[in-house]
Amino acid sequence: MTAFKALGLDEQLLQAITDMGFETPSEVQEEAIPLLLDEDRDLVALAQTGTGKTAAFGFPMLQKIDIESRTTQGLILSPTRELCMQITNEMKSYGKYKKGLNVVAIYGGASIQDQARQIKKGAQVIVATPGRMKDMISRRMIDISKIEYCVLDEADEMLNMGFYEDITEILSHSPEEKSTWLFSATMPREVSSIAKKFMHNPLEVTVGSKNVGSENVEHEYFVVSGRDRYPALKRLADANPEIFSVVFCRTKRDTQKVAEQLIADGYNAGAIHGDLSQNQRDIVMKQFRNRQIQMLVATDVAARGIDVENITHVINYQLPDEIETYTHRSGRTGRAGKNGISMVIVTKSEVRKIKSIEKKIQKAFIKKEIPSGMEICEKQLMHLANNIKNTEINHDIDAYLPQINEALEDFSKEELIKKFFSVEFTRFYNYYNKAKDINQSEGPSREYSDDTGSTRYFLNVGEKDDFTWMSLKDFLREELNLGNDEVYKVDVKDSFSFFNTDEKHQEMVIKFFEDFKLHGRSVNVEVSTDKENRGSRGRGRSRDGGGYKGAGRSSRGAGGDRSRGGRSGGSSSGSGGGYKGNFKKRDSDGSGGGDKAKFSGKRRGKSRPESGGTGGRRRRSD
Structure with a gap:
């Protein structure tokens, strides 16, 4: 806490920091907090996902606003519902000793009237997604004419999702003299242009280098044919028995399809994408945080705001369109000083994109082979052995030992071990015994x-x-x-x-x-x-x-x-x-009903039903 006190934070915030168990500020917090506390001015902060950006702007905002006033003084814009709710909860935790603090989340997929009532009670800080915020401003449900601080969080992702016009419209209702703080993982051209348009001589804080990946993430790629993409995913999961991962697909259709295939094949998997209701998303995310789900299959938009600790792997089932998006994906792992692995499954024709990503993130990818069936069997067998070795004995079983010994008395120790391990090993052996090599060379196919x-x-x-x-x-x-x-x-x-x-x-x-x-x-x-x-x-x-x-x-x-x-x-x-x-354009906050707007292509006559969905409705892309 001494390190946080040196940044200039007040006692109420320091007490909350102690309660949360924070000991040492992250690099972006160490750089940004003193600057923002020292004077009211604009700031551009570039730092990777998972480096503590919320606290970097949250603590200064809570210290500088007037808690006694019910006027809205701070606005935080974020790209998705999940991130919006996450920031709101964190701000409430930071300000738990600030009596009278009211932080309200504004996002689509929830009752707009209920949100308006919360605002009317007096909210010093509003955390919002652009779509719902613009809607409520147009309905005169929110007044941001007196805000003093505006945060654009995950600015690159908001702009990549097509929210430039919405942000411009929202900020046109705010005072010219406010302080604008822009936080972003990358600095593409669009973020630079918004900084010039809405900010005045901003300070710049850069943690690491612009647009580069996390130092704690190892990048690997595997070359297979298109038809072997899913079998490759299964083998990577089986070869890493302790995997706790996010699997990224480009479209909602693929996300749902891959998750359903994994579940049918016996994996603890779930999907999160824009076609799910808010309640469905909440259930899936709760299961993932509790590790009931081991593999979360997600679209890029829906995954924004996933702040789950100890994710071991990010698996790129398909590469994204934008290199910046890959940076965000890989940032889901390797957080808080821990190591992580970002895996990419590609076909021969996609290998050239790996080179482009390497250049952008300034990290080398390691080409690896999809494990063979027998390698996977060995991994699973040793995983089971280690689990048994590390399992604490439950002495409630002692009462049943005489019966167990009697049932197994005809077998030697070696035979018992073989029988015990065969229960698990046989399942994998039968599946992988004659499995072919699905690796491909990088040459032209x-x-x-x-x-x-x-x-x-x-x-x-x-x-x-x-x-x-x-x-x-x-x-x-x-x-x-x-x-x-x-x-x-x-x-x-x-x-x-x-x-x-x-x-x-x-x-x-x-x-x-x-x-x-x-x-x-x-x-x-x-x-x-x-x-x-x-x-x-x-x-x-x-x-x-x-x-x-x-x-x-x-x-x-x-x-x-x-x-x-x-x-x-x-x-x-x-x-x-x-x-x-x-x-x-994606309306990820739910007010537009999905991660992206619907395709508008139509055929004359009878339209074809959507696969796995309601007949007559055109497909949408995520």
Whole structure:
């Protein structure tokens, strides 16, 4: 506590610190707290997830506000419900000896009227998600015109989730002379721009280097074929019997599917994503904190705010679109000075992304092999042996020993050991006895380098529609109901794109896009005969000229009109709206009903039911 006292904190806060068992401030706390207590000014603090950022801004805010006043003086914006509630609980713990302190959490998925009543009673500090906060300000339920301190927590993630406009709108209702404190794990261009827009000559505190990963996390990657992604996940779990992990998927559909597969295979697993109600999320998180769930399968958005100690592994079942997101993922482990491991399961075509991440986080990845079946059997056997060795004897069993001895008297010590261990070993041995080697080399795979048995398609959406190769691949496989590696060689240009599927899917793909519309604009697909993917592909080559075949459409180039049967297909330049904004924007606080806005693509006639869900509802991406 002496170390915290040296930072300038008052007795009430120091007493709370003692109660919580804090002994030494973290580096970001040591740097930021004295600066924020010393004077009212803006601050940008860059530090990895799990380094104690909440206390770094929470203690100074609680010391500087006037507890006697019921006016709202502090606003903390955070990206998700979970993080919002976590910060609120921590602020209440920090201020437990500040009599009269009222900290209120504002987030979607809960009663807006109940939250308004809590605010009306007088809340010196509001912790909020941007979506619900903007809504309540527009309804005149909240007044932030007199706030003195505003915190943008996890600023990079809020901006990555598309909350820039919401934050701008919220801050327009706050006073110009307030102090703004921006806390972020990384410093991408968007965070830098918001700092310039809303802050005045801010101080900067950097713990470690910008955009780099935690020193305590080891990064590993495993190369498998797409069809072996799930078996690889199982083997990694079985090879680490003490695993307590978060498994990251890119979409809600994959998250739910992987969790269900793990549960069906006997693992203690659960899923957390944007389609769950707040009550369902709370139940899953409680089970995870109590270690009833050993493997939590999560989307990036839903995982924000997971502050659970001693997570041993982060497993990237699929790589994220953004490198900054990987930094956040790996930051779930290796906290509070403990070591952690971030594992990445990739296919050959994704290995190049590993190099990009290495460069960004300034950490080298170690290529490792997925363990063989017999290696896993040995690990499990020794894990069981150590468990038995370390188990405390329950002497309540003594009364039953005569009966047990009688039942087992015909067996030698060696036979008893063999029988005992066979109970567990046989299960793994039977499963893994003839298991194949699923590791792959990093060289080019046939499915990505050879077009034999493959069809290449032209699609009139591209970067102008806010697609990346990865988001377009997700969109295509979701809509076409294909596996992750059944859509490949995705190549996104400015206003058009190309992709491949196996030849057997050609008829289905063409038929699916016959009447497909996106924001009222036709999305057309054609079979391309240009195998080399040259730049001439989108520059006015007609079907008769050999550019495209099989779709029965004409083309006037990448940005021109496309028609089928006399019906105008609209512009392929993206001016029709495309996926601009909607694909990126996520309303994770629940006020918008999900982690991302719904896809707006619609087909004429009868819509297909969502897999595993309600019929007629379009799929959403996480």
